[in-house]
Amino acid sequence: MRPEILNPLFAEVEALAGVGPQVAKSLKRLGLIRVIDLLYHLPTGSIERLRVPSLTSEMIGRNVIVDLTPIDLRAPRSGRGPTRIFASDATGNTIALVYFNNPGWAKKQLPLGDKRTVSGKLEAYGDEWQIIHPDVTEPGKGPEPALREPVYPLTEGLTNRRLGELAALALERSPDLPEWIEPSLVARDGWRAWRPALGEAHREPTADEPRRRLAYDEIFANQLALLLLRQSARRKKTTPLAGDGRLTDALRLPYELTIAQQRVAGEIRGDMAQERPMLRLLQGDVGSGKTLVAMLAMLSAVESGAQAAFLAPTEILARQHHATLLGQLDSIGVRVAILTGREKGKAREAVLMGLADGSIDLLVGTHAIFQDKVAYKNLGLAVIDEQHRFGVSQRLLLSAKAGRPPHLLVMTATPIPRTLTLTQYGEMDVSAIDEMPPGRSPVATRVISDERLGEVVDGLDRHLAGGGQAFWVCPLVEESEKSDAAAAEERARVLRLRFGDDRVGLVHGRMKGPEKDAVMARFASGELGALVATTVIEVGVDVPNATLMIVEGAERFGLAQLHQLRGRVGRGAGKSICLLIRGQQLSESGRARLALMRETNDGFRIAEEDLRLRGPGEILGLRQSGEAGFRVARAEDIVELAQVAQDDAVLLLERDGGLAGPRGQAARTCLYLFERDQAVGLIRSG
Ligand code: ADP
Ligand code: MG
Numbered sequence: 224m225r226p227e228i229l230n231p232l233f234a235e236v237e238a239l240a241g242v243g244p245q246v247a248k249s250l251k252r253l254g255l256i257r258v259i260d261l262l263y264h265l266p267t268g269s270i271e272r273l274r275v276p277s278l279t280s281e282m283i284g285r286n287v288i289v290d291l292t293p294i295d296l297r298a299p300r301s302g303r304g305p306t307r308i309f310a311s312d313a314t315g316n317t318i319a320l321v322y323f324n325n326p327g328w329a330k331k332q333l334p335l336g337d338k339r340t341v342s343g344k345l346e347a348y349g350d351e352w353q354i355i356h357p358d359v360t361e362p363g364k365g366p367e368p369a370l371r372e373p374v375y376p377l378t379e380g381l382t383n384r385r386l387g388e389l390a391a392l393a394l395e396r397s398p399d400l401p402e403w404i405e406p407s408l409v410a411r412d413g414w415r416a417w418r419p420a421l422g423e424a425h426r427e428p429t430a431d432e433p434r435r436r437l438a439y440d441e442i443f444a445n446q447l448a449l450l451l452l453r454q455s456a457r458r459k460k461t462t463p464l465a466g467d468g469r470l471t472d473a474l475r476l477p478y479e480l481t482i483a484q485q486r487v488a489g490e491i492r493g494d495m496a497q498e499r500p501m502l503r504l505l506q507g508d509v510g511s512g513k514t515l516v517a518m519l520a521m522l523s524a525v526e527s528g529a530q531a532a533f534l535a536p537t538e539i540l541a542r543q544h545h546a547t548l549l550g551q552l553d554s555i556g557v558r559v560a561i562l563t564g565r566e567k568g569k570a571r572e573a574v575l576m577g578l579a580d581g582s583i584d585l586l587v588g589t590h591a592i593f594q595d596k597v598a599y600k601n602l603g604l605a606v607i608d609e610q611h612r613f614g615v616s617q618r619l620l621l622s623a624k625a626g627r628p629p630h631l632l633v634m635t636a637t638p639i640p641r642t643l644t645l646t647q648y649g650e651m652d653v654s655a656i657d658e659m660p661p662g663r664s665p666v667a668t669r670v671i672s673d674e675r676l677g678e679v680v681d682g683l684d685r686h687l688a689g690g691g692q693a694f695w696v697c698p699l700v701e702e703s704e705k706s707d708a709a710a711a712e713e714r715a716r717v718l719r720l721r722f723g724d725d726r727v728g729l730v731h732g733r734m735k736g737p738e739k740d741a742v743m744a745r746f747a748s749g750e751l752g753a754l755v756a757t758t759v760i761e762v763g764v765d766v767p768n769a770t771l772m773i774v775e776g777a778e779r780f781g782l783a784q785l786h787q788l789r790g791r792v793g794r795g796a797g798k799s800i801c802l803l804i805r806g807q808q809l810s811e812s813g814r815a816r817l818a819l820m821r822e823t824n825d826g827f828r829i830a831e832e833d834l835r836l837r838g839p840g841e842i843l844g845l846r847q848s849g850e851a852g853f854r855v856a857r858a859e860d861i862v863e864l865a866q867v868a869q870d871d872a873v874l875l876l877e878r879d880g881g882l883a884g885p886r887g888q889a890a891r892t893c894l895y896l897f898e899r900d901q902a903v904g905l906i907r908s909g
Contacts, residue, residue, distance in 0.1 A: 225895045231396045232259040232896070239392045249380035250389075259896075261393040262421055263437075263854045264386070266373030266428040272342060274370060277312040278352065287354075288342040288367055291318065293333040298326060307353075308333050310341070318345075319353040332359045342368045373428045390425050397421065400896075403889035404439065405871050412436075438860035439868060441853055444893050446649055446865070447872040448902035452618065453650035454876070455905035456500055461627045464603050465496040466523030473555040474522070476515075483507075483658035484516055490654050491520045491632060495604070501630035504648045507656030508826040509636045509790025510663065516656070517606045518548060520632055525557055525584045529603025532629075533587045536609045538563055538736050539743055543765060544608070545587040552585070562588035562597070565736045607633045618650075636790065640831050645865045646853075665824045666793040668801045670777070670817045679773060679802060680721065687722065687752040692769040694791055695755045698776025714775070715755040722753065731757040758784065767795035777803035777820075778813035782833040785820050812836055834858050880907050 225233065235257055236242050236250050255261050272286040291310035294317075298306055306326040307319045310333070320341065322329040333339055343357035358368050368384075375386040400417045402409065414420065414436040423433035480488065487505060494501035507513045521531035533548075535541040545561040552559055560583045562574045577583035581600035586592055593605075618631070633651065644653060671679060686693055695718065697711040715729040728742040728751040746754045747766050754769070758780075772792040777785065785803070793799040803817055819832055853861070879887040894903050 225900070226892050228398050228400065229892065229895055231398065232257070232262065234258050234396075236261060236389075239389060239396070241392075242389070245380070246385075246389075249378055252378045253376065253381075258393045258396055261389055262397060264375065264390070265424050265434070265437075265855065266375050266387075268374045269428050270372045270374055272368060272370050272372070274367075277314040278316050278318065278345060280347075282345050283347050283352070285345060286343065287345050288340060288370075290338055290362065291320075291341045292338050293320075293335045296330065296333075296335065306330075310339075316352070319348075319351055320357050321353050321355045323356070338362060340367055373425060387425075394418075394422050394425065400892055401885065401889035403886060403893040404436075404443065405874065405886075408867070408871065414439075434855065435860060435864070438853075438856040439864050440893060441856045441897055442646065442861060442864050443868040443871060443890075444897035444899050445646055445853070446868045447875070447890060448894060448899035449646075449649035450869075450872050450876055451902045451905040453502065454880075454907065456502055456628060456631075456650070458907070459500060459628050460498050461500040461630065462527070462529060462601075462603060463496050463498055464524045464527040464529055464630065466492070466526035468526070470522040470526050470552075470555055470557060471519060474551065476551075478660065480515070481512065481656070481658050481660055483656040484512055487654045487656055488516050488519045491516065492523060494652070495520065495523055495630050500628045501604075501632065502651045503632050504644070504651040504653045505632060505634045505656070506644075506653065507634070507636065508659070509787060510659060510794050511636075511656040512660055513608075513634045513636070513656060514544065514547065517608070517632065517634060518551070521585055521604060521606065522552075522557070524604040524630070527603065529601050530578070530581070530583065530599050531585050531604040531606065532592050532599070532602060533585065533606045534592055534608060535587065535589060538565065538589055539730075539739060539764060540608065541587055541589050542740055542743070547765075548585065548587060558582060558584045560586050562586055562592050563736070564589060564591055566591075602629045605629045605631050607631070609634065609636060636787065636826075640827075640834050640862075642862045642865045643834070645869055646861055649869060662796050663793060664798055666772075666789055666799045666801050668789065668803065668821045668824075670803045670805055670821055673775070673804050673806055676804065679804060680718070682802075683718075683753065683771070683773065684721070686771050687726065691771060691797075692746070692749065692751070692766065693753045693771035693773060694769055694788075695753055695773045696775065696788055697755065697757055698774075698779050711755050711757050718753060718755060725750075726752045727755060728753070729755045758788070764791055765794060766791075768797075770795060770797045770799040772799070772801040773804065774802070775804045776806060778805045778809055778817060780816075782816050782819065782829050782836070785816070786826055786829050789820070789824075834862070882906050 231238075235247070236255060237244075237247050238258065239261075242250075250256070250261070253264065255264055270286055272288050273282060274288045275282065276289070278287065278289060289312055291312055293308050293310045295309040296306070297309070306322045306329050308322075308329060309317055309319055311317050320329075320333060340360045340362050341354065341357045343354035346353055346355070360367055372383065373387060375383055375390070377383060377386065397418050402416060404414065408414075412435070413432070415423065415433065417436075417440065420433040420436045423430060424437060427433070487507075491501070491503060491505075494503055505513060505516065517533065521533065524531040533544060535544055541561060541563050545559065549559050558577075560574050560577060562571070566574060574583065574586070575597065578586060578597060578599050591597070618633075633648070683693055683695075695714060697714050711729060711731045715727055719727045728746050730739050730742050742751070742754070743764075745751045746769075749768060770792050772789055774780065774785065774788055780788070789801045792801060803820060805813075805817060809817075815836055819829065823829065856864070875882075875886065875890060878884075882888065882891050891903055891906070894900070
């Protein structure tokens with residue numbers, strides 16, 4: 224149960240004075256639903272205003288507060304266009320106050336001949352000075368705009384000032400909370416207590432220290448939750464699954480394992496032979512051969528009489544893994560099945576039965592495979608491929624659900640800098656496949672302006688004529704699946720005109736599953752030469768004969784995404800090429816990203832640079848992936864504070880494993896504050 228002291232913070236925003244359904248609706252658009260959301264909706268900067276007796280040209284571009292007397296009103300001539308009210312200052316300068324809508328309101332606010340205090344940004348428009356949509360107050364009545372005002376991320380229906388007031392109300396409602404941070408740390412950095420730090424972060428957006436404390440709180444809650452998860456998983460006993468080598472010996476692989484694959488497979492076998500459940504993260508760049516390692520682990524489980532489940536992030540990948548595993552395992556008597564959202568009716572029933580009675584050894588699927596209705600006879604190993612959609616909270620659930628938790632292997636091709644590994648996988652042991660299978664040549668990457676699209680299509684023509692296959696990835700359009708799909712459809716239409724309908728396939732996220740599969744299958748078989756796609760093909764898709772990757776609008780993709788996309792090629796023996804087509808308008812960081820892609824194929828280097836290039840102020844790409852992300856902590860906070868928070872949390876648990884003492888209790892409050900409620904359930908009792 225959440226401590227009572229936090230209740231005012233978890234009340235809905237409507238609990239605040241003056242917040243009705245209308246304001247609540249606007250707040251909801253910003254994701255602000257409860258008082259605590261408002262508290263942590265911190266300003267990103269502040270406006271500085273000059274209070275001046277009269278205007279001079281030096282003030283152009285600045286925010287000013289000045290007394291003006293309206294002298295003339297000019298309504299728009301045709302009924303459209305802005306309303307302009309001319310006003311003069313104390314020295315006789317004339318300035319236009321411009322309103323694009325609501326002329327009646329403007330007139331009322333600025334009656335001719337009456338002095339008003341006006342504030343806004345002074346701009347020069349030709350010879351004319353103007354302020355667009357100024358704030359207006361009557362001298363002596365009500366406060367003037369502040370000389371400094373924090374600036375909040377806004378949405379329609381909410382002014383900055385209103386948000387500031389709401390934040391102040393939320394702060395008033397906030398209790399003083401007991402200190403959960405190690406006292407020596409608080410003293411070292413001179414951190415103030417939680418509530419004053421929050422107040423300061425709202426008042427002084429540019430001050431670093433209060434925000435850092437708040438970021439630390441969040442990182443600390445996260446590390447503590449992960450440690451509790453690890454402890455609780457480690458306390459549980461599970462069935463050792465050493466395997467007897469019967470199936471792995473029978474396996475006929477077309478190639479030798481790389482040294483790295485052998486080493487990692489050994490580490491996993493060692494873990495699985497224990498009574499303590501495995502918690503292992505397997506990192507390996509795209510194409511390094513993680514699937515095979517997972518398969519060996521699953522065979523150990525099956526040899527020991529247990530079942531294994533393999534979770535893929537997308538339908539396409541689940542089908543692909545299913546096909547691969549079936550191809551290699553059916554002949555040695557392993558019973559492999561698939562379960563996704565698409566298996567329905569009888570087919571689904573049959574799989575559920577097979578899992579319950581143990582006649583299925585190995586299940587591949589999407590998140591459907593860990594739903595409540597899916598009961599395994601004896602689940603011994605869970606493999607999570609391409610983790611980023613299977614976050615901490617899901618891992619918590621999986622571990623909390625099972626009385627005898629399965630051994631857990633999480634695989635990722637997204638190279639994660641070490642500090643981020645700590646905050647995302649702090650509870651896990653880490654293995655890395657740091658070597659590519661032999662015979663791969665690095666993908667040659669070129670950046671081309673979209674003015675040369677014609678040449679790219681000619682190049683594609685030659686590539687297809689020579690028997691090659693290619694991906695063509697279409698850009699993200701305003702982040703919406705719908706318009707992504709439209710862009711991809713249009714590109715496919717154009718390419719089909721040139722290469723024929725039967726040579727160009729199309730997949731995007733809005734297509735039905737079976738349709739997508741059919742297209743993927745035709746591409747994998749070589750029937751289709753080119754596959755036009757949105758980023759649905761980003762993760763894991765494996766078609767070795769495809770050696771050309773074309774990415775349109777490449778500047779709009781993030782580095783990790785580009786690296787993933789490029790990883791779709793360079794999987795066979797042939798030389799592979801990646802063409803990054805860029806638009807005319809390149810931001811500084813867009814340019815830097817493309818340059819880096821051209822320069823290196825090293826996923827870890829790209830990940831580190833990615834972290835750096837995001838720069839201060841940008842949140843880690845966690846939120847959009849649905850992971851319980853960080854609301855205050857920024858990339859640089861994590862880099863700086865994750866290890867400290869980890870050590871602090873370890874120390875606390877060593878001294879007070881049940882979190883029963885005063886600091887332990889405070890730490891519990893911190894876990895609830897950041898909604899790591901599930902972790903509290905894992906605290907050792909007694
Ligand atoms: P990822 O780590 O990205 O999941 P995959 O498991 O899909 O990589 O493997 C990429 C490709 O490399 C596959 O076509 C796979 O068959 C092949 N492969 C894996 N291991 C080896 C190996 N030891 N030698 C040669 N090819 C391999
Ligand atoms: Mg893979």
